[in-house]
Each structure stands twice: as structure tokens, then as C-alpha cells.
Amino acid sequence: MRAEIKRLHIKQGSTTIYVTHDQIEAMSLADRIVIMHEGFIQQVGTPDEVYSHPANLFVAQFVGSPVMNVAEASVSEKASAASVTVGDAPAGFEFPSALLSKLNGHAANGGLTLGIRPEGVLVRRDAAPGYMP
Incomplete structure (x- = not known):
């Protein structure tokens, strides 16, 4: 149809x-x-x-099936990168500060809701730089 x-x-x-x-x-x-x-x-x-x-x-x-995964996160900005910590996780991950500008200042050194689609997750055995443990 x-x-x-x-x-x-x-x-x-x-x-x-x-x-x-x-x-x-x-x-x-x-x-x-x-x-x-x-x-x-x-x-x-x-x-x-x-x-x-x-x-x-x-x-x-x-939109999407399965649905997007969401979690409360906090952002802290450093010289060349921003660090994102999800929930109470002991470690976070880094992404370029340039992405922070896309948030229009809403999450600069504060909280946000992080959304990740299931197909955006890659499971690895090793803890490469930039990956969450």
C-alpha cells in the first residue's frame, strides 16, 4: 500500500x-x-x-526505532575540548569545544540531556582515547 x-x-x-x-x-x-x-x-x-x-x-x-537513548549529563569546558559526564559515571568523554557552540550556550559548564541513537554506539574491548570505560 x-x-x-x-x-x-x-x-x-x-x-x-x-x-x-x-x-x-x-x-x-x-x-x-x-x-x-x-x-x-x-x-x-x-x-x-x-x-x-x-x-x-x-x-x-x-522518531526512530529503536528510540534514542537519553541521559542527563554535565558539561565542563577546557582549553580545546569539552568534557561530558553522563549521570554518576566515574569518567566521561571529550568532544571538541566547537560542538559546544552549537548548544547556543545552554549547556556551557552546566547540564544537558544527551541523546544517542543505538546505531551511534560502538562497543569496544579496549579503552581507546575518547571512549567511555
């Missing part, structure tokens, strides 16, 4: 509004997605934009 809807949309060349609660269907059919929650628009964008750059925590956890 999905393929038929997509085919008709392309053939007609017109705007089609399709309402669904099935995010997989929405991600595969749409060229633009509007995500709503409790009657309010949370984000408008392409499937890739919504998945890769969610506008807020609701969108981040709503």
Missing part, C-alpha cells in the same frame, strides 16, 4: 497530506514531515532533518 500511495503522489505531482501515527510509514513516504504533540507542531522538516536534527526531546524520542 505504501508503494502505491508514493507512486500516486509522484504521478499526480500535487501536494498530498497524509496523516498517520506510523512513523516508519511517514519516514518512507514523506518528502516533508510535520510532527505534532498534544495539538502543537513540534518540528517540520525532511525525514532526514527530523531524524538527524530533532528540534526537541519529544521529537528525538518519537
